[in-house]
Amino acid sequence: MSVKRDAIGPSSAGAAAAAATSLTFAHAIAADATNRLLTVGVAIGRNPDSVTLGVTYNLVAMTSQAKVHTNNSTIGFVEMFSLKAPATGSNNVVITVTGGTADIESGGVSFKGVDQTTPVSNVTTAFGNSTAPTVTVTSALKSMVVDALANGSSITSSSNMNQWIRNQNATTGGGNGAQSMEAGKASVVMTYLVGSDFWGIIGMTVAWDNVEDVITVPMWPAPCAGAFA
Amino acid sequence: MATIVIPSASYPSGTKTAAEVAVPTGLSFAALSLSRNAWPDIGSDVLKFDCEISFDNGFNWTFFCRFTAAGGDVITNRDGVTVATASAIAFKIPQPENSQRRIRFTVETFATITTTITIDLN
Numbered sequence: 001m002s003v004k005r006d007a008i009g010p011s012s013a014g015a016a017a018a019a020a021t022s023l024t025f026a027h028a029i030a031a032d033a034t035n036r037l038l039t040v041g042v043a044i045g046r047n048p049d050s051v052t053l054g055v056t057y058n059l060v061a062m063t064s065q066a067k068v069h070t071n072n073s074t075i076g077f078v079e080m081f082s083l084k085a086p087a088t089g090s091n092n093v094v095i096t097v098t099g100g101t102a103d104i105e106s107g108g109v110s111f112k113g114v115d116q117t118t119p120v121s122n123v124t125t126a127f128g129n130s131t132a133p134t135v136t137v138t139s140a141l142k143s144m145v146v147d148a149l150a151n152g153s154s155i156t157s158s159s160n161m162n163q164w165i166r167n168q169n170a171t172t173g174g175g176n177g178a179q180s181m182e183a184g185k186a187s188v189v190m191t192y193l194v195g196s197d198f199w200g201i202i203g204m205t206v207a208w209d210n211v212e213d214v215i216t217v218p219m220w221p222a223p224c225a226g227a228f229a
Numbered sequence: 230m231a232t233i234v235i236p237s238a239s240y241p242s243g244t245k246t247a248a249e250v251a252v253p254t255g256l257s258f259a260a261l262s263l264s265r266n267a268w269p270d271i272g273s274d275v276l277k278f279d280c281e282i283s284f285d286n287g288f289n290w291t292f293f294c295r296f297t298a299a300g301g302d303v304i305t306n307r308d309g310v311t312v313a314t315a316s317a318i319a320f321k322i323p324q325p326e327n328s329q330r331r332i333r334f335t336v337e338t339f340a341t342i343t344t345t346i347t348i349d350l351n
Binding site: 010011017025046092103171 | 258262265274291292294295296298299303304305306307308309311313315316317318319320321323
């Protein structure tokens with residue numbers, strides 16, 4: 001009927017590591033979820049932030065969809081990864097930082113009912129220095145928009161459907177991270193309330209698989225053979 | 230809130246498993262911090278820190294989260310000067326009403342490091 005959320009990993013509080021080179025957490029995908037997509041948002045705080053990320057789920061490399069530096073600076077960034085048809089069950093998301101040690105905040109959001117040919121589109125980024133990180137994403141009915149945010153100060157709330165928030169510190173330009181989602185329509189505004197600071201945000205459309213749900217309604221009493229002849 | 234401190238000690242290379250820590254009911258968040266005292270820069274990670282969780286008084290354990298860290302002076306702050314004094318991991322603990330929750334952790338070191346381990350539960 002439309003793209004639906006499957007699960008959040010590891011929880012609505014996300015996960016975080018300070019002065020680390022990797023972070024690992026579990027994400028459980030329902031066994032009966034079909035046409036799946038996993039997204040992982042990673043916020044990085046480091047000065048300078050000249051590090052690169054690699055993310056795997058169940059040892060399978062995830063694809064980077066976009067990366068944006070907070071306020072176009074060099075003290076933090078957010079990067080969003082995706083993987084279509086991820087394995088079901090509880091498996092590990094592993095985030096590896098190459099080129100140095102960083103503060104990491106992350107979490108995952110998985111979806112079902114996703115187009116497996118072009119699962120992700122309209123990837124849009126924005127950055128700034130304010131209390132209201134915002135990105136506007138072109139989308140469509142029955143699709144879903146998901147975002148990932150990094151901010152220098154604490155993230156208070158999302159104006160959309162927040163999935164996870166992890167506030168770790170205010171000492172970097174990316175010590176706090178979050179992900180939210182919103183049902184698709186022609187144009188979707190993703191926005192947060194944060195402590196005024198450098199921010200970077202990525203939004204993208206998760207496309208519907210065009211498969212309508214089939215609901216089987218039993219008839220009782222069962223019609224006799226030929227009853228409708 | 231509960232705070233557990235494992236006093237400063239020098240840990241040679243190898244794997245150490247800490248004793249289980251009971252998580253009081255009502256608490257739902259853990260932050261585990263390792264002070265970075267004498268962590269040598271060996272050009273790769275000096276530490277792998279694994280957390281496991283049990284919901285049945287320690288009969289069954291499930292992997293929960295992991296982080297790794299390198300040694301040497303680490304600068305992450307926006308001032309570009311301040312050296313990180315700790316490496317840490319933070320996560321939510323499920324089932325706050327469960328009185329049989331326990332966590333334990335395993336530290337694998339790849340060089341001799343000195344650290345104080347602090348566990349905050351709240």
